Amino acid sequence: MREFELLRYIYDANAALAGEIAIPPGDDMAMIRLAGRDLLAAVDQVIDGRHVRLETTPLALAGRKAVTRSLSDIAAMAVRPVGALAAVVLPPDFGAERAEALFDAIRATAADYDCPLVGGDIAFHGDASHPLTCSVTVFAEPVNGRAITRAGAEVDDVVYVTGALGGSVLEDGGGKHLTFEPRIAEAIQLAAALGPNLHAMIDLSDGLGRDASHIAEASNVQIVIDAAQIPCSAGVDWRVAAEGGEDYELLFAAAGDVPASLTGGLPVTAIGRVSPRRGEGEPAVVIRHGDETITADELGWQHES
Amino acid sequence: MREFELLRYIYDANAALAGEIAIPPGDDMAMIRLAGRDLLAAVDQVIDGRHVRLETTPLALAGRKAVTRSLSDIAAMAVRPVGALAAVVLPPDFGAERAEALFDAIRATAADYDCPLVGGDIAFHGDASHPLTCSVTVFAEPVNGRAITRAGAEVDDVVYVTGALGGSVLEDGGGKHLTFEPRIAEAIQLAAALGPNLHAMIDLSDGLGRDASHIAEASNVQIVIDAAQIPCSAGVDWRVAAEGGEDYELLFAAAGDVPASLTGGLPVTAIGRVSPRRGEGEPAVVIRHGDETITADELGWQHES
Numbered sequence: 001m002r003e004f005e006l007l008r009y010i011y012d013a014n015a016a017l018a019g020e021i022a023i024p025p026g027d028d029m030a031m032i033r034l035a036g037r038d039l040l041a042a043v044d045q046v047i048d049g050r051h052v053r054l055e056t057t058p059l060a061l062a063g064r065k066a067v068t069r070s071l072s073d074i075a076a077m078a079v080r081p082v083g084a085l086a087a088v089v090l091p092p093d094f095g096a097e098r099a100e101a102l103f104d105a106i107r108a109t110a111a112d113y114d115c116p117l118v119g120g121d122i123a124f125h126g127d128a129s130h131p132l133t134c135s136v137t138v139f140a141e142p143v144n145g146r147a148i149t150r151a152g153a154e155v156d157d158v159v160y161v162t163g164a165l166g167g168s169v170l171e172d173g174g175g176k177h178l179t180f181e182p183r184i185a186e187a188i189q190l191a192a193a194l195g196p197n198l199h200a201m202i203d204l205s206d207g208l209g210r211d212a213s214h215i216a217e218a219s220n221v222q223i224v225i226d227a228a229q230i231p232c233s234a235g236v237d238w239r240v241a242a243e244g245g246e247d248y249e250l251l252f253a254a255a256g257d258v259p260a261s262l263t264g265g266l267p268v269t270a271i272g273r274v275s276p277r278r279g280e281g282e283p284a285v286v287i288r289h290g291d292e293t294i295t296a297d298e299l300g301w302q303h304e305s
Numbered sequence: 306m307r308e309f310e311l312l313r314y315i316y317d318a319n320a321a322l323a324g325e326i327a328i329p330p331g332d333d334m335a336m337i338r339l340a341g342r343d344l345l346a347a348v349d350q351v352i353d354g355r356h357v358r359l360e361t362t363p364l365a366l367a368g369r370k371a372v373t374r375s376l377s378d379i380a381a382m383a384v385r386p387v388g389a390l391a392a393v394v395l396p397p398d399f400g401a402e403r404a405e406a407l408f409d410a411i412r413a414t415a416a417d418y419d420c421p422l423v424g425g426d427i428a429f430h431g432d433a434s435h436p437l438t439c440s441v442t443v444f445a446e447p448v449n450g451r452a453i454t455r456a457g458a459e460v461d462d463v464v465y466v467t468g469a470l471g472g473s474v475l476e477d478g479g480g481k482h483l484t485f486e487p488r489i490a491e492a493i494q495l496a497a498a499l500g501p502n503l504h505a506m507i508d509l510s511d512g513l514g515r516d517a518s519h520i521a522e523a524s525n526v527q528i529v530i531d532a533a534q535i536p537c538s539a540g541v542d543w544r545v546a547a548e549g550g551e552d553y554e555l556l557f558a559a560a561g562d563v564p565a566s567l568t569g570g571l572p573v574t575a576i577g578r579v580s581p582r583r584g585e586g587e588p589a590v591v592i593r594h595g596d597e598t599i600t601a602d603e604l605g606w607q608h609e610s
Contacts, residue, residue, distance in 0.1 A: 021388075021423055030423035032388050034446060037342055042424055043390040043442060049431040083326075083337050085348040087392070087440035118326055118335035119347055121440070126354040130435050135392035135426070137348060137442035141339060 063105025207300015368410025472538030512605015
């Protein structure tokens with residue numbers, strides 16, 4: 001069973017609750033209306049053997065990634081971090097020094113992004129062969145009353161991506177998936193610069209095609225990407241860049257003028273356009289490469305059982 | 306390394322952040338001040354083989370417990386649930402039907418306590434021998450501007466407990482630890498009835514002695530419990546009741562009149578008194594049993610590695 005199908009199962013059954021839920025589950029963060037104020041929340045996980053490999057990954061980078069994965073959801077909504085909670089399950093022989101190193105990294109990373117760790121839980125597995133798991137919940141608040149969802153892309157919008165794609169996981173297990181910067185400041189900068197012209201946004205965690213399809217599905221449009229325009233990391237071709245996943249760059253649909261780069265020189269590249277979606281059978285995302293048109297809805301990384 | 310020492314390590318290092326954190330980590334929930342409003346948050350976990358045993362525990366009860374453990378933290382603060390997020394790691398062969406049954410239980414339990422599931426994450430282990438883990442983050446808001454912390458017990462307060470203790474885990478793995486009711490409504494009722502006379506509260510998860518010591522340490526007092534007054538579950542003596550853990554009843558310190566029972570007939574029993582604590586070397590909690598005085602700080606369940 002696929003993660004996405006399961007999540008959809010959960011969210012669909014939850015739709016009846018939408019009264020106080022301003023943005024229901026299924027976007028990068030949910031938003032709840034709380035006595036007239038909006039609060040956003042999201043949770044993400046890092047598991048040894050799946051998202052990191054503690055045999056080779058330094059603990060500090062594992063702890064960092066546990067937080068930055070969730071922070072990237074905050075970036076995707078262009079909202080402001082408020083606080084984080086971390087729940088960790090350790091193998092019984094993990095050791096105090098290593099546990100402290102892990103939590104130092106979690107706490108320091110959260111603090112670095114103004115998202116202080118305010119709570120946590122630690123539990124131990126019964127068996128030393130069971131892997132470290134770490135879930136991090138983050139809270140955030142809207143900026144100028146706004147949070148940018150996946151829904152809202154309009155026909156004739158241009159589709160943009162920040163940074164370069166495809167350098168995420170190197171053969172030695174390292175790479176940008178351990179060291180990426182959640183684009184929180186850049187997202188807030190974009191939302192301020194574009195105002196109502198910023199229509200929809202997501203962070204690239206699963207892969208360009210798959211994440212673009214989340215915007216296309218939520219907005220009921222088709223996204224057409226030009227392979228030649230995809231900004232690729234050094235040594236990587238467009239197919240790897242589109243399939244890689246874990247880039248944690250921003251993908252967004254906007255009208256009007258868009259800056260060519262953001263604070264710190266982060267490039268913004270137009271890679272495609274929003275088209276009408278003619279029917280259910282039509283792909284949500286296609287990539288044009290010369291004369292080829294490739295269905296890209298499934299291009300990317302999928303947690304599959 | 307003990308869970309409590311690790312948590313203390315984390316919290317101590319976090320104390321510098323206390324500016325926007327109205328109740329710092331270390332209580333049942335943290336409280337964040339968010340643009341003039343207070344938001345409480347907590348996270349707790351359920352792991353197969355530790356808190357439940359899926360070989361014998363029905364999935365519906367495992368999912369229920371994953372939520373009720375966190376809801377009990379909301380009860381401990383006498384605050385109002387707002388929403389929940391669940392992060393689950395499944396063995397790869399878990400199966401779609403069972404995953405749906407688990408999430409049905411999580412969602413239904415959260416809804417039952419007016420704490421709607423608004424977000425979640427699902428990941429899969431790499432190996433079928435790795436256990437299901439489920440972390441649930443809950444958030445809540447103060448009631449009438451208040452949240453009841455562990456700090457605030459005063460000398461000469463009476464110490465009370467709701468319900469009966471010691472029936473938590475039966476030999477067959479069942480028992481109240483799977484079916485307990487988080488005392489949210491009762492806690493809010495207590496806070497309304499007692500007003501400023503309700504000084505400190507906690508939920509009984511680790512055991513009477515250990516949880517009482519959390520109040521005593523946070524309040525810088527000693528708690529003296531009378532063994533003869535401890536309300537015991539059927540067939541259980543006071544030692545088992547004091548050591549059992551996972552009762553998820555309320556333990557609180559209050560002055561003045563306290564109702565003998567709460568809505569639904571839940572009994573409230575006076576079991577002890579708050580004394581001055583003379584020095585660091587003195588126990589935080591003692592139980593008097595006839596002529597015996599037993600140091601009870603460590604009486605209870607401890608997640609130990």
